[in-house]
Amino acid sequence: MARPRTPLLSRERIVVAALRLIDDEGLGALSTRRLATELSVSGPSLYNHFATKDDLLDAVVDSVIGEVDLSMFGTAETTETAGTAAADGTAGTARTDGTPATPATPAALATPWAEALRDWARSYRAALAAHPNIVPVLAQGPGRRPNALRLADAVFGHLVESGWPRGQATRIGALMRYFVTGSALASFAAGFPADAEVYDAADYPHLGEAHRLAGHRGTVDEGAFETGLEALLDGLALRYARLAERS
């Protein structure tokens, strides 16, 4: 047939099919020939739309990152009052209702940047966890992918405008990515074989119940992510309060 009147392929169609293949059968199952078959064309056809397989993967990755909600970082207007926010950011050392300052009142609850970070982290994780097999590629960094750069820009900008020093803002962006990519890369619970025979009491005295983990996969991983996220935000809020003390 050679060249059809209306093109058989488009970058969009290729990206969608590639992501489905990766989701269903893993990164290893994505071959140009297999993908072409799935799209009912011959292997080399793909090279009319992407220079290399890596180029195609880049597009797939950026389509996933594009799903992450960044709206909580708002515009400059809504966040440019950061200076005053930092000034009264006493972050839970005392409360206006007279109750004593205790750890039972997580500082992060009252801190706008922490709320934004929490919402973003949840959206980020949801987008990645929907496509765990591509996380190793995506975790290599933004590279030149526009959605990934937009994400980094929004997070860093919001933190700086909230009063964080630039060096700290960079570190927070990095450590949040560590945590989110790590949590989306693979299920913790599913990593433990459901076969009880694996956990010989002589070798692993505390893993007697580990074979049950895989069955509760969803709740275990969700709970671990939420616990870690709140712990991180509380820890960061402590540091934010120390910034205000020094000034």
Place this chain on the structure above:
Amino acid sequence: MARPRTPLLSRERIVVAALRLIDDEGLGALSTRRLATELSVSGPSLYNHFATKDDLLDAVVDSVIGEVDLSMFGTAETTETAGTAAADGTAGTARTDGTPATPATPAALATPWAEALRDWARSYRAALAAHPNIVPVLAQGPGRRPNALRLADAVFGHLVESGWPRGQATRIGALMRYFVTGSALASFAAGFPADAEVYDAADYPHLGEAHRLAGHRGTVDEGAFETGLEALLDGLALRYARLAERS
């Protein structure tokens, strides 16, 4: 030559060569044929020592996990006083020297389980960061690999003996793995191209200095890991203190 008097290969020798290849050129560079060439044998020879390439990868992964220090989790004797530790775990709400309770005194500093967790996390990250290309494989979970199961057993056992409820201990093990694997999977700093042209001010108003990141790769990632680790431990210490309050 067929069968030599003394074997040309051993599992040990194969694993070492495979890890070097992965470290130097990435997971994609590890092919059975290439590895065999590196070892001066023919491709199929490897199948006398490993059933499949996946089997070989499992052995490589477990050799890396074997480098992680677990000695800080000690024996049952040294950690079974956890009940009392929990009882006075006031976690920085007040200090004996009369200074006011401020977040400037991180609770995690005084908490034995947190100290153990910190030392372990650093060793864990160091072992993984030395071999970032294999982290995606390793992050899939312990599977049936003995060193990975030993690690999970030690962490979980120590937390439970320190007074954490089993469900919480599971979540902490999971979230620590999220953070450590995420931080070792790829450099945050190196993920940003050093080419300043990438960061168009119109598209990414806050990334004007991002091209400098890759140059400070080591310190940026180290700093982010340490900040995140301390924040996590402080956040967990707040929760540990709340456990004591309720009892």
Place this chain on the structure above:
DNA sequence: ACCTGAACACCGTTCAAGT
């Protein structure tokens, strides 16, 4: 038991040829 070469069904990518 442990290595070899030949073989099978795969890869990513290039390229000349078709419309």
Place this chain on the structure above:
DNA sequence: ACCTGAACACCGTTCAAGT
């Protein structure tokens, strides 16, 4: 411009053959 089949240098793995 966009598709095709043929071709090249690769893959993981099996297997019969050698000592």
